[in-house]
Amino acid sequence: MPKKRLFGxxxxxxxxxxxxxxxxxxxxxxxxxxxxxxxxxxxxxxxxNEPTESVPAADSSExxxxxxxxxxxxxxxxxxxxxxxxxxxPATEPAATAIEPMSTSVVLGDPTLTAGIPGEGDLTIExxxxxxxxxxxxxxxxxxxxxxxxxAAGNIKGVEANPLTRAKIELGRQLYMDKRLSxxxxxxxxxxxxxxxxxxxxxxxxxxxxxxxxGRNSPVAYNRILSDKQFWDGRAESLETxxxxxxxxxxxxxxxxxxxxxTIGEIPGYKAQFDAVFGEGPxxxxxxxxxxxxxxxxIVTGPAPYxxxxxxxxxxxxxxxEDLADLKEDDPDVYARYEKLKADADANPMSESAIRGKQLFxxxxxxxxxxxxxANFTDELYxxxxxxxxxxxxxxxRFAETKEDKDRGAFKTPTIRNVALTAPYMxxxxxxxxxxxxxxxxxGGHPNDHLSDKVKKLELSDQDKADLVEFMKACTGAFPKVExxxxx
Ligand code: HEC
Ligand code: HEC
Numbered sequence: 001m002p003k004k005r006l007f008g009x010x011x012x013x014x015x016x017x018x019x020x021x022x023x024x025x026x027x028x029x030x031x032x033x034x035x036x037x038x039x040x041x042x043x044x045x046x047x048x049n050e051p052t053e054s055v056p057a058a059d060s061s062e063x064x065x066x067x068x069x070x071x072x073x074x075x076x077x078x079x080x081x082x083x084x085x086x087x088x089x090p091a092t093e094p095a096a097t098a099i100e101p102m103s104t105s106v107v108l109g110d111p112t113l114t115a116g117i118p119g120e121g122d123l124t125i126e127x128x129x130x131x132x133x134x135x136x137x138x139x140x141x142x143x144x145x146x147x148x149x150x151x152a153a154g155n156i157k158g159v160e161a162n163p164l165t166r167a168k169i170e171l172g173r174q175l176y177m178d179k180r181l182s183x184x185x186x187x188x189x190x191x192x193x194x195x196x197x198x199x200x201x202x203x204x205x206x207x208x209x210x211x212x213x214x215g216r217n218s219p220v221a222y223n224r225i226l227s228d229k230q231f232w233d234g235r236a237e238s239l240e241t242x243x244x245x246x247x248x249x250x251x252x253x254x255x256x257x258x259x260x261x262x263t264i265g266e267i268p269g270y271k272a273q274f275d276a277v278f279g280e281g282p283x284x285x286x287x288x289x290x291x292x293x294x295x296x297x298x299i300v301t302g303p304a305p306y307x308x309x310x311x312x313x314x315x316x317x318x319x320x321x322e323d324l325a326d327l328k329e330d331d332p333d334v335y336a337r338y339e340k341l342k343a344d345a346d347a348n349p350m351s352e353s354a355i356r357g358k359q360l361f362x363x364x365x366x367x368x369x370x371x372x373x374x375a376n377f378t379d380e381l382y383x384x385x386x387x388x389x390x391x392x393x394x395x396x397x398r399f400a401e402t403k404e405d406k407d408r409g410a411f412k413t414p415t416i417r418n419v420a421l422t423a424p425y426m427x428x429x430x431x432x433x434x435x436x437x438x439x440x441x442x443x444g445g446h447p448n449d450h451l452s453d454k455v456k457k458l459e460l461s462d463q464d465k466a467d468l469v470e471f472m473k474a475c476t477g478a479f480p481k482v483e484x485x486x487x488x
Contacts, residue, residue: 100134109146110480114173118131132273151375172291174488182208183253202423209252305350308347309345311345315338353467357466377475387411387445389409411427
């Protein structure tokens with residue numbers, strides 16, 4: 001078969017997400033060193049670790065930056081001309097003079113987006129002013145999603161209404177980490193959506209001010225750029241609307257919006273940033289929401305072993321060794337791409353068990369992709385698995401929003417990306433491990449009048465169950481490095 005045709009085929013199966021994943025498992029590529037699944041740290045910026053875009057796609061020079069070591073935002077990717085940062089700040093502030101122009105074209109996850117304003121300790125007003133004058137920080141960013149998640153580029157939400165800029169993201173970062181947004185300065189967004197716990201919390205329920213508990217588990221605050229409706233029941237229309245909810249929720253941050261914007265407006269460093277980002281005027285709660293939402297939108301999961309494997313897989317399953325040998329002669333560029341993908345996959349290996357788990361996850365036998373579909377592994381829809389339905393007055397989830405019977409006990413499908421980092425699971429935090437979750441599906445959920453017809457008892461061996469868990473662990477990719485302190 002002419003190689004060109006073969007490629008056309010390959011390309012088309014790969015762009016359709018599930019198309020890449022229906023094939024038989026090939027023999028695992030190289031003998032695998034122990035997979036380092038939840039190691040968000042640097043892989044040294046080695047060229048071999050830089051992922052390529054999807055298989056034989058057009059030339060892509062983009063390089064996700066997530067895995068590069070980054071100590072401070074001093075590494076703009078492309079600075080055409082090196083204009084020194086204009087810095088009329090008083091000569092007494094040496095830290096603020098080091099700011100260089102910032103690139104406006106990035107791959108989300110680039111650590112320079114979330115590394116905070118350069119310097120140490122509490123932010124000074126001089127540092128903030130110098131930052132706000134840095135060329136590039138107010139420009140709307142041109143951005144791509146990291147390799148893997150990039151297949152979901154068509155589902156990006158919210159950035160037209162609220163364009164991403166570095167200054168807005170940085171302001172959102174500060175607000176997200178800042179406990180002063182709560183009534184008694186004890187709780188921040190990061191308390192329940194903690195970067196150290198996969199942007200979720202290790203507790204069954206969210207724990208707010210004065211130790212108060214809600215009735216739902218803290219969902220993850222990453223890959224939010226891919227959904228508009230927020231909450232387990234989808235009751236918030238956008239990330240912006242969602243972000244200001246917890247501030248005034250009596251059991252979360254226990255504040256009022258008025259008191260919150262007053263507090264923020266009285267902090268000169270915040271006032272200066274709101275003026276520069278949103279225009280002069282009083283700080284508003286809507287703008288607080290816009291800034292926080294922008295920060296959340298750049299918290300994305302980096303490439304996982306699964307992504308490298310999925311990109312390489314068509315070469316492994318649709319090409320014989322002879323085809324590959326021919327390819328080397330006939331189309332050296334595509335062959336080079338194959339070699340690069342293979343090197344990436346070798347450096348981020350999937351175990352044999354994870355590879356089997358992947359086949360199973362994408363098969364009718366498990367039916368997982370009936371709901372956990374697409375590059376972020378969610379259909380963004382609501383389903384009843386019977387979780388929490390065994391009690392007298394169950395949480396009815398989506399029903400509260402729609403009042404439609406079919407939505408009783410239905411909750412939004414969560415992502416599988418980085419799920420290994422975010423136990424406990426389900427809207428009520430009732431399941432402690434991924435093994436427990438898999439058992440839930442094997443027994444067909446919990447019977448109730450509104451159980452999804454996509455949930456049925458599964459015939460899975462112990463090995464199958466273990467493989468599914470291994471697959472989910474292989475969906476773990478690096479988070480961007482985020483500065484946790486550095487507040488004004
Ligand atoms: C006290 C713990 C707590 C605090 C503080 C808190 N959250 Fe949440 N968050 C939760 C819980 C619990 C839910 C789920 C509630 C629901 O679905 O009804 C949630 C839901 C969310 C969601 C929806 C995610 C999704 O997949 O739909 C986002 C986004 C979010 N919070 C961001 C924030 C931000 C931003 C802040 C700070 C302004 C914040 N949270 C403060 C506990 C908390
Ligand atoms: C009918 C749609 C559907 C199917 C099929 C399905 N899921 Fe889910 N999944 C959901 C929904 C909805 C939730 C949240 C339910 C809740 O909290 O009440 C969920 C939750 C999860 C969670 C917990 C995530 C978290 O952050 O709490 C994991 C893990 C998971 N599913 C894995 C799987 C696997 C593995 C399969 C296949 C065996 C599967 N799912 C099949 C819809 C589905």
